[in-house]
Amino acid sequence: MHLADLQTPALVVDADLLEANLAAMAARWPGATLRPHVKAHKTTALAHRQAAHGAEGFTCATIREVEGMVAAGLGQDLLLANEVLDTRRLGALVAQGARVTLAVDSPETVAAAAAGGVREVLVDVNVGLPRCGCRPEDAGALAGRARAAGLAVRGVMGYEGHLQAWPDADERAKLTEEAMATLLAAHADVGGDVVSGGGTGTSACNPWVTEMQAGSYALMDSAYTAAGVGYGQALHVLGTVVHVSAARPDMPAYAVADVGLKALGMDHGNPTIPDAQVWFCSDEHVTFAPEAPVRVGDRVLVVPAHIDPTVALHERMHVVRGSVPDDAEVLESWTVDLRGW
Amino acid sequence: MHLADLQTPALVVDADLLEANLAAMAARWPGATLRPHVKAHKTTALAHRQAAHGAEGFTCATIREVEGMVAAGLGQDLLLANEVLDTRRLGALVAQGARVTLAVDSPETVAAAAAGGVREVLVDVNVGLPRCGCRPEDAGALAGRARAAGLAVRGVMGYEGHLQAWPDADERAKLTEEAMATLLAAHADVGGDVVSGGGTGTSACNPWVTEMQAGSYALMDSAYTAAGVGYGQALHVLGTVVHVSAARPDMPAYAVADVGLKALGMDHGNPTIPDAQVWFCSDEHVTFAPEAPVRVGDRVLVVPAHIDPTVALHERMHVVRGSVPDDAEVLESWTVDLRGW
Incomplete structure (x- = not known):
């Protein structure tokens, strides 16, 4: 056609630019170190391409995204990097064999995770963006509460969203380092193997996370282009x-x-x-x-x-x-x- | 539930407010004088309610809206109040018995209507909004071109979109009168029974159209509320x-x-x-x-x-x-x- x-x-998606973007990010964050965020494209066919470049797990923002990824055969290791209070649909996926890890940042979200049949969580830590995430000093106690509720705590996540399109690259790097210092301190209190965070804008200046949640790099965005992040x-x-x-x-x-x-x-x-x-x-x-x-x-x-x-x-x-x-x-x-x- | x-x-839609809005507009524009615009709600179930209040025809903004309305049994008299260059899907609906009238505002859109199997058109006249619509002085010639192409010209349409949320009601009425004078002059050159136009914001101050294209009144919009148009x-x-x-x-x-x-x-x-x-x-x-x-x-x-x-x-x-x-x-x-x- x-x-x-x-x-x-x-x-319309430029096939060659898409492929170049996927290859470039996979070179920087190979294999499971990249957990692409599907919210940026909402398309399992594109997620399959990201898997072909080595990604093993994915990041989601909605329950529907998690369900769709499982249905597409990409449910090996899904992180719902968002707070959810009715987790029954996620529990149903876990019961069917999907691996779903959920962000929690409060006693209420911990209770909701356990009540709905979720088994694994990350403690979501506020690293400077006024959105979700617990206070860093509360992360350890929240992890304890989650474990007491029978949940496996895989580690922490913290999204430095306020820094992604920061115009000056040096300042962006410095502020990212500070935000990740907060996250790593919380991680010391929480335990677990995972430190999840980052995005396209900080993917070149955030070596502290164990997995990078970038998503926009695949199709890109003019705000990121203006900030000179490549892709x-x-x-x-x-x-x-x-x-x-x-x-x-x-x-x-x-x-x-x-x-x-x-x-x-x-x-x-x-x-x-x-x-x-x-x-x-x-x-x-x-x-x-x-x-x-x-x-x-x-x-x-x-x-x-x-x-x-x-x-x-x-x-x-x-x-x-x-x-x-x-x-x-x-x-x-x-x-x-x-x-x- | x-x-x-x-x-x-x-x-979420407040059932009683919706019903009151539908009743109020139907009282002002009874029966076929109201041609509700479905772009505002994109929901055939709601369009059925508007039909129950007396509407016989509807206004659409996309081919998909026309197709969906036909599929829902509401294809008695649909106006696609927009310019389209590939009209084959519309022609297919006409061939199946739906009545579809299409806006045309240029030689190209006239040719496209005829080529795709559309049989009835309105000449779309610019009445002040810098968007579609021919120059008023060109309307008569365009109607002649449409008739020469075998199309039935039902009349004119002109959308005073720039006036819909005009803050001062008296000024809005005065400017609407001027815009409609332009449309009526074009109508004199075009002929046909239909003068289609208007919207929620001018529905109380535009007695010149033979059919009112209002749509927002059903669910309403804060911009219209601020302009004091009721509903x-x-x-x-x-x-x-x-x-x-x-x-x-x-x-x-x-x-x-x-x-x-x-x-x-x-x-x-x-x-x-x-x-x-x-x-x-x-x-x-x-x-x-x-x-x-x-x-x-x-x-x-x-x-x-x-x-x-x-x-x-x-x-x-x-x-x-x-x-x-x-x-x-x-x-x-x-x-x-x-x-x-």
Whole structure:
């Protein structure tokens, strides 16, 4: 199939950039030292590629992601790096033979893990991001409570999410070292083999974790590109120009493509379009001023401001090789099968 | 089923507010004068309710919405109020007996309509929003071109989207009158029975259209509420508090609920939470400072900043009666079956 045959809007993945990204991260974090985060792509076909590059376990953000990974035969060692209060669906997977490790950060989440049939946990430690994670000084006691509840404590996790897109690489490295010192101190109180953390933005400056949770590196994100963390922007949204408006006395020339709010994660702002100024997005449209004239029917490449929530809006992603948006072959179409909760 | 049994995040719809909204709009625009826009809810079960209130035709924004409405038995008179260049899927529906009218605004979209088997069109006229729609002075010629291509021209449409949330109601009415004067002048050149336009924000001040395309009124949107257009906020996202953090010397108290970027349309900014200050959203979390202490496991009501793209992220919406988030009965669960393209 050719790119021209795709109905738009459509997620398109550059096959060669994806492969280069997977190989580069696997070289830095070989085998089980990389625990790719599937929230970034929500696609088990892509996770299989990551497994082919050596990953043995994966990180998930939702119960649905864990269930989907088990269904895809990738349930050997799944970490749900998130707090969950109704763990019955996870317990059912464990009872079927999947290995599921759950983050806990409070007495309530420890009790929920035990009640639902989860057997293994990591103590989630706050290392500076105001989100989940216990106070570092509470980690040891929480591990004791978990063990008393019959749970195996594999170690700790701590996500330095506030540092991932830190603009200055040297500062990012220094702050990551401080955050990981906090995590390692908590680990000394908790025990276990695992120190899990990190992300694409700190994957080159965090040698302290035993497993790296990076996810964005596969498809990449413009915020990480701006922070200079390497890896190539492999995912875009392909659109079709459905309207052009010539310049008028009260309005410059503009064009409209069929990529709107329902096809784009918008939390980081408007998407960008090469050689064009984006004006605004509507539900199904992006209005933009192109630098060179475009015609109705032309294809355009839209760069989402944030990949993760963009992927969550699409049923499929298409792996292509060639010059997007004009002349590329569609090699494979993957279902984004880990959406929802 | 009780609210407490719902897995979160979950869309919840207040049954009584929804019904009141549907009744109020149907009273203002009875029978076929209302052509509800399904893009606002993407749910055929809700469209059936709108039909029960008298609507005979519906407005759609995507081919998938048209297909889904036909499959749900609601294909008597569907308007795809959007420009489409590959119309073969629409032609297939027409060949099966559905009535599908398509917006056209250029020679290219006229040609595409005819080529794919569409038989009826409206000429889409720009009435001030820089998006689709032909120049008003071109509408007559475009209608002639459509008729020459064998298409039946039912009339015109023009969407005054830039006025929908205009803060001052008197100004909104005046600007709507001007926009509709443009549309009516184009209609005189085009002919046909239909003048289609309007939305929730102008539904009380636009007596010029023969059919009102309002959609948001059913579930409502905080932007429209702020503009004082009436109707009640019937849809929220139900979340669960998964983490609380007590005040510390370097950080005030905060809590985290499981409603994040992948559960919320973010183009209008952060959601709100009653009696709380929202700090930021992550993929699966919202971090907020509650005015009164909350506990892990508490349910919270999250008000999305924009309903339409929020709905597009969810598989289901749950119709409830009672006091959300604490004590409500789940009456029905509807599949959001018009997602995608």
